[in-house]
Amino acid sequence: xxxxxxxxxxxxxxxxxxxxxxxxxxxxxxxxxxxxxxxxxxxxxxxxxxxxxxxxxxxxxxxxxxxxxxxxxxxxxxxxxxxxxxxxxxxxxxxxxxxxxxxxxxxxxxxxxxxxxxxxxxxxxxxxxxxxxxxxxxxxxxxxxxxxxxxxxxxxxxxxxxxxxxxxxxxxxxxxxxxxxxxxxxxxxxxxxxxxxxxxxxxxxxxxxxxxxxxxxxxxxxxxxxxxxxxxxxxxxxxxxxxxxxxxxxxxxxxxxxxxxxxxxxxxxxxxxxxxxxxxxxxxxxxxxxxxxxxxxxxxxxxxxxxxxxxxxxxxxxxxxxxxxxxxxxxxxxxxxxxxxxxxxxxxxxxxxxx
Numbered sequence: 001x002x003x004x005x006x007x008x009x010x011x012x013x014x015x016x017x018x019x020x021x022x023x024x025x026x027x028x029x030x031x032x033x034x035x036x037x038x039x040x041x042x043x044x045x046x047x048x049x050x051x052x053x054x055x056x057x058x059x060x061x062x063x064x065x066x067x068x069x070x071x072x073x074x075x076x077x078x079x080x081x082x083x084x085x086x087x088x089x090x091x092x093x094x095x096x097x098x099x100x101x102x103x104x105x106x107x108x109x110x111x112x113x114x115x116x117x118x119x120x121x122x123x124x125x126x127x128x129x130x131x132x133x134x135x136x137x138x139x140x141x142x143x144x145x146x147x148x149x150x151x152x153x154x155x156x157x158x159x160x161x162x163x164x165x166x167x168x169x170x171x172x173x174x175x176x177x178x179x180x181x182x183x184x185x186x187x188x189x190x191x192x193x194x195x196x197x198x199x200x201x202x203x204x205x206x207x208x209x210x211x212x213x214x215x216x217x218x219x220x221x222x223x224x225x226x227x228x229x230x231x232x233x234x235x236x237x238x239x240x241x242x243x244x245x246x247x248x249x250x251x252x253x254x255x256x257x258x259x260x261x262x263x264x265x266x267x268x269x270x271x272x273x274x275x276x277x278x279x280x281x282x283x284x285x286x287x288x289x290x291x292x293x294x295x296x297x298x299x300x301x302x303x304x305x306x307x308x309x310x311x312x313x314x315x316x317x318x319x320x321x322x323x324x325x326x327x328x329x330x331x332x333x334x335x336x337x338x339x340x341x342x343x344x345x346x347x348x349x350x351x352x353x354x355x
Contacts (some may be wrong), residue, residue: 045224085173115171
């Protein structure tokens with residue numbers, strides 16, 4: 001696999017590691033704080049950390065921007081992602097959990113990866129081959145095995161349908177976010193984090209939850225800044241190079257990382273189902289990252305603004321500014337002329353062609 005494809009894979013796995021760490025850390029915090037309030041503080045930490053990181057980056061950029069700003073055309077995509085994944089999905093999940101057995105809900109939550117791949121392939125026409133479908137199946141089965149609770153109650157009800165709907169909304173969120181992934185990820189994360197965090201915090205207070213001590217609030221914000229803020233930023237960056245489906249599959253390894261950390265931090269013991277699920281998950285990831293996709297494809301004329309580097313096969317344009325010439329990685333409005341060539345590629349920003 002080309003070096004170009006390695007970075008988004010590492011970004012997606014880094015996002016999964018950071019998000020996976022939130023599970024045992026959140027379990028510790030739940031001893032002192034109610035779930036809905038915790039969700040609000042985690043997302044607020046996510047948004048605040050993105051703002052701080054962006055201010056720090058802007059101080060280093062000088063006259064050459066590194067990331068492209070959001071435009072009016074991006075607002076509908078981002079608004080849809082916030083409404084679907086930050087507002088509607090959590091509401092449906094909370095409604096569903098009231099009447100859905102824990103064992104059923106845990107398994108149903110694995111449907112987010114299925115929803116992400118289906119929406120990416122059939123609605124947004126992302127290229128998904130047989131190898132990727134097999135990888136999705138293996139990772140999903142591994143996730144079900146990991147969350148299987150044979151001692152809990154079972155049942156499919158209206159509550160379970162609400163949980164399934166939440167998963168498809170999160171899948172939609174992933175795909176809508178993919179459509180703005182070329183723009184500044186820290187701005188995207190700040191908007192999503194502050195919107196979802198404010199909503200969850202207000203919802204928690206409306207249903208009678210109380211705020212914990214300042215020390216617990218600070219810890220929740222800190223966990224949210226890394227496990228949500230940095231994680232989602234890496235997730236957005238990974239989607240630039242891999243597309244929504246492949247990034248979502250790598251991100252689905254987060255529960256395994258969380259379970260592994262739980263063995264260390266919470267002294268939990270690995271179950272037989274965990275040991276069974278690990279090889280399935282590993283095989284699914286190997287299938288995905290070893291995918292090789294190359295064929296003759298055409299590029300139509302295109303104008304856009306996003307972060308890119310020189311020299312690079314799709315970015316051989318010249319610059320009017322010496323400052324841009326002296327900064328190999330930058331963002332500015334540029335043109336892609338039409339052309340036809342052959343090389344290995346993923347469904348990234350420049351490869352949305354049909355097959």
